[in-house]
Amino acid sequence: MPLLVSDHSWTQTDSTVHIHVPLKGARAERVDIVSTDEYIKVHYPPYLFEAFLLEPVDDDRSSAKVGNGVAILNLMKRNKKVWNHLTINTDDKDLKKEIRERALLKYQEKLSSESRSKKEKQQAEKKYALETMMKLEEEARDSVQKTKDAERARTTAELEAWQLRQRREAEDEDELRLQRHDLKALTEKKEAGRNVKSGQIVKAVKPQKRRGDVPAPRRTGNIQVVFTPRVFPTALRESRVEEEEEWLRKQAEARRALNPDVDELQDLKEEDRNPDFLKDKGDKYFAAGDFLSAVNVYNLAIRLNRQLPALFSNRAACHLKLRNLHKALEDSSKALDLLTPPVAANAAARTRAHVRRGSAFCQLQLYAEGLQDYQAALKIDPHNEALQDDTQRIRDVIQGTETLSDSD
Known part of the structure; x- marks a missing residue:
């Protein structure tokens, strides 16, 4: 049974009513205030203050403030006049019950409306963020495509200019060769004519094409390709080369395991069928705080x-x-199952997966299980000071010397 508060005070003007309710040492976060146009309730266990107002007030313009050990309610009157009393003078319990139920129903409807408005606002903000991200990505793709087109056009123009230059040089060389041939033939003809006049018999010799007029064939050759060997820094007696190779093979198989032949995936763009592209896209959504889009x-x-x-x-x-x-527990466990065998190449990824699963356990108040994951992460990265601090805090919680909040 709550204790009714009777030592409240109130003042008024023609347009406002001010009510002061003492909180009797209660903390501000434990005070529950319900305010409607005809009913006021201030509840801070085990105390309760109720007021069935004499006249209706404008609840939308009214306000309430809690602080310094008192709750102050500023109510705006609908009708500007002086009240003789703060509350109605009646002992009719049924009437008060009806007013209380009607007021609580109005208050619930008001809270529901505010919740819907807040949710609609959040959805609008998420939609705007998604549209902005898509617009930025489209602009980035357009910019890349324009750069490719410009580079392709420039390369094509340079190739055409080079081909034209080559044709002109070949034509000039053919013309020069023809001129030399005509000049040589004319010279031989004149020489033959002089020899005939002098009584000499000269055998006409068909001019042959000189070796220098035809370019020599290109010489063949071989290019030796040498691959740098993959070196593992681990000593031979502790070598984990086989496990490293197995890990690399599994990663290669994972990237070759694309099978986007499900009916509903056929309409996706080419880049949206690339898991690596989608991972980068999800990382951008996560960095922007749009976690739901990142999950999708x-x-x-x-x-x-x-x-x-x-x-x-x-x-x-x-x-x-x-x-x-x-x-979060399921996904972290699945990631750890895939991160096998445990090698240096996936050490950082295993650390993150253990920390995320440990954090989920701790938020579910399963601190013993969470401590095991944090210890596993600390074993992989023993010099991480943040991991050391978090592990010690979980030990303190288990021992009862510290408490963790949800944000921790």
Whole structure:
């Protein structure tokens, strides 16, 4: 049974009513205020203040403030006149019950309307952010395409100019060769004429084409290609070359495992069938704070290729932001299953997956399980000071010397 507050005070003007309700040591965050046009309630357990107003007020222009041990309600009168009393003078419990229920119903409708307005505003903001991101991506693609077209046009023009120059040089060389041939023939004809006059018999010799007039064929050759060997810094007795090679083979197979032949994926653009492109796109949405869009992009990428651990790990990070903690656990565990064998090439990825799964466990208040993941991450990256601090905090929570909030 709540304790009714009777030591309140109120003042008024022609247009406003000011009500002061003492909070009796209650904290501000524990005070619940319900205000409508005909009913006021201030509840801070175990105390309760109720007022069935004498005249209706304008609830939309009224306000309430809590601080310094008192709740102050500023009510705007609908009719400018002085009240003789703050509340109605009646002991009719049924009438008060009817007014209270009607007021609470109005208050619930008001809260629902505000919630819908807030949700619509958030959806509009998300839509605007998505449209802006798509516009930026379209502009970037157009810019790249324009650069490619300009480069292609420039290369084509240079090729055509080079071909024209080559044709002109060939024509000039043919003309010069023809002139030399005519001059030589004329000279030989004159020489033959002089020899006939002097009584000498000269045998006409058909001029032969000189070797220098025809370019020599190009010489053949071989180009030796040498690949740099992949060097592992681990000592031979501790070598994990086989595991490294297995990890690289699995990654190569994962990228070759594209099978976008599902009916609903046939209409996608070429770049939207590339999981790596989709991963980068999801990362941009995540960086912009649009976690729901990032999840949708990662979902499509995973449908195209379920063997890339980064997709599951990044989707787990989005689910953490959206408070989908069980989904974050599933995606982190799937990423860790794919990050095998444990080698240096995937150490950073395994660290992130352990931390994300450990964070999900802790937010579900499963601190023992979360501590195991943080210890596993710390074993991979033992010099990470942030990991050391978080691991110690979880130990303190388990021992009861510290509490973790949801934001931690």
